[in-house]
Amino acid sequence: MLLPLILTAGLTACVSAQFQTLRFPCSQLVTERLDPLVTPGLVSPHLHQIVGGNAFNITMDPARGNIAEISTCTTCRFKEDKSNYWTMVMYFKHRNGSFIRVPQIANDFTGAPNGGMTIYYIRPRAPSKNLSVTAFREGFRMRVGAPNARSNTYDTRSGAVNQTTFRCWDGTGIGPGTPSVGALDSVQFPAHQCKGGIRSQVYFPQCWDGVNLDSPDHESHVAHPSVGKVDGGGSWMFGTDCPDSHPVRLPLIFMETVWDTKIFNDKDLWPADGSQPLVWSMGDPTGFGHHADYVFGWEGDSLQRALASDRCVSSLPENCDVLTLQNDKEINQCTQAPVVPEVTEGRYLEKLPGCNPLQAGPEPATTVANCDAVSTTIVSPKPTLV
Numbered sequence: 592m593l594l595p596l597i598l599t600a601g602l603t604a605c606v607s608a609q610f611q612t613l614r615f616p617c618s619q620l621v622t623e624r625l626d627p628l629v630t631p632g633l634v635s636p637h638l639h640q641i642v643g644g645n646a647f648n649i650t651m652d653p654a655r656g657n658i659a660e661i662s663t664c665t666t667c668r669f670k671e672d673k674s675n676y677w678t679m680v681m682y683f684k685h686r687n688g689s690f691i692r693v694p695q696i697a698n699d700f701t702g703a704p705n706g707g708m709t710i711y712y713i714r715p716r717a718p719s720k721n722l723s724v725t726a727f728r729e730g731f732r733m734r735v736g737a738p739n740a741r742s743n744t745y746d747t748r749s750g751a752v753n754q755t756t757f758r759c760w761d762g763t764g765i766g767p768g769t770p771s772v773g774a775l776d777s778v779q780f781p782a783h784q785c786k787g788g789i790r791s792q793v794y795f796p797q798c799w800d801g802v803n804l805d806s807p808d809h810e811s812h813v814a815h816p817s818v819g820k821v822d823g824g825g826s827w828m829f830g831t832d833c834p835d836s837h838p839v840r841l842p843l844i845f846m847e848t849v850w851d852t853k854i855f856n857d858k859d860l861w862p863a864d865g866s867q868p869l870v871w872s873m874g875d876p877t878g879f880g881h882h883a884d885y886v887f888g889w890e891g892d893s894l895q896r897a898l899a900s901d902r903c904v905s906s907l908p909e910n911c912d913v914l915t916l917q918n919d920k921e922i923n924q925c926t927q928a929p930v931v932p933e934v935t936e937g938r939y940l941e942k943l944p945g946c947n948p949l950q951a952g953p954e955p956a957t958t959v960a961n962c963d964a965v966s967t968t969i970v971s972p973k974p975t976l977v
């Protein structure tokens with residue numbers, strides 16, 4: 592009993608020194624090749640992992656109702672969070688050319704979720720001038736990252752440059768430093784075997800134009816804060832003030848997924864030339880196409896209330912007395928059946944699901960013409976005015 596308590600105390604001290612955050616796991620809801628937020632013609636639908644409320648639906652039609660109300664369960668630790676969070680999926684490419692999905696494992700200090708993600712809602716901190724946040728509204732959605740990117744083309748002085756990263760766990764623990772700028776972090780896939788597996792990390796933009804719940808590219812209604820370091824070792828993701836074009840400060844959503852790559856740490860399975868064998872499901876062998884999507888779905892004002900409570904932003908869900916906790920059994924029981932009829936995991940596949948051949952870049956990936964895979968995308972949802 593002593594060891595976990597000490598570790599937990601250590602985590603709290605360490606995390607709260609860095610930032611005030613709501614932090615909780617959401618186990619896997621479904622993995623399938625559905626892609627509501629693709630810009631049609633730009634990227635081919637590819638396999639995604641989705642966590643959160645079970646009202647996830649490709650139509651994302653607001654006429655279906657409020658997903659916080661029509662979900663009957665959620666895979667998140669807090670019962671009030673029926674949001675959907677999704678990212679692409681990692682595959683391992685065997686030296687014989689076949690692909691197998693990399694399984695996920697629970698993150699540190701999250702209990703025993705069936706894989707999935709760890710979600711953070713982080714408060715702004717000084718020297719940002721405006722320390723109050725406005726929680727998202729019903730119908731809000733956004734994407735971060737570019738699925739067809741095969742190099743990091745962001746300005747090195749912009750917050751976007753480190754918005755998606757990997758941490759190569761060396762087997763000794765969660766690793767040093769703020770996620771994205773720690774010594775074990777990289778924007779591309781780690782170039783060598785990681786003893787403890789790989790944690791993928793995503794920061795969403797935290798400034799909103801205050802008007803549009805979405806935009807045609809699912810990005811331009813939100814922005815990162817102006818660059819400016821908040822502390823010596825910290826990431827510029829945390830600082831500082833929102834630009835005039837996007838003045839409303841949102842909570843900073845950060846998410847992590849832990850991929851059990853250590854089961855493939857066998858040099859006889861790796862390519863003979865030692866090249867990196869991990870790929871994202873959209874045919875990305877570089878890691879630069881790393882992206883994630885969010886659809887807000889908290890019940891009522893529950894997120895705003897949680898963020899106003901110092902106990903909730905202590906990083907330990909059990910301290911948060913304004914929300915309702917679910918145990919591991921409850922979150923793992925909430926699942927959705929995939930609607931796309933294809934095998935995506937559990938065995939080696941000749942090619943990645945859909946029409947997603949590997950494209951290494953560095954120029955952006957292009958969409959395969961005449962794709963004969965089952966179509967799983969729809970016309971991009973229109974932006975909605977408040």
Ligand SMILES: *[C@@H]1O[C@H](CO)[C@@H](O)[C@H](O)[C@H]1NC(C)=O
Nearest residue numbers: 647648649650652654655930
């Ligand atoms: C998605 O929602 C539509 C209504 O907009 C409904 O007809 C369809 O059955 C739903 N699909 C799933 C998989 O829930």
Ligand SMILES: *[C@@H]1O[C@H](CO)[C@@H](O)[C@H](O)[C@H]1NC(C)=O
Nearest residue numbers: 685687688689938939940941
């Ligand atoms: C590659 O090896 C795996 C594991 O042994 C096997 O399942 C798969 O069929 C092989 N693929 C090819 C193309 O030989």
Ligand SMILES: *[C@@H]1O[C@H](CO)[C@@H](O)[C@H](O)[C@H]1NC(C)=O
Nearest residue numbers: 747748749753772826827828
């Ligand atoms: C991006 O990360 C690198 C470390 O990997 C760091 O040196 C740099 O300052 C970061 N840039 C921004 C804008 O956060």
Ligand SMILES: *[C@@H]1O[C@H](CO)[C@@H](O)[C@H](O)[C@H]1NC(C)=O
Nearest residue numbers: 721723724725838839840841
């Ligand atoms: C401070 O942030 C709040 C919440 O995002 C916003 O409503 C308000 O307009 C901001 N105030 C200033 C002075 O920027």
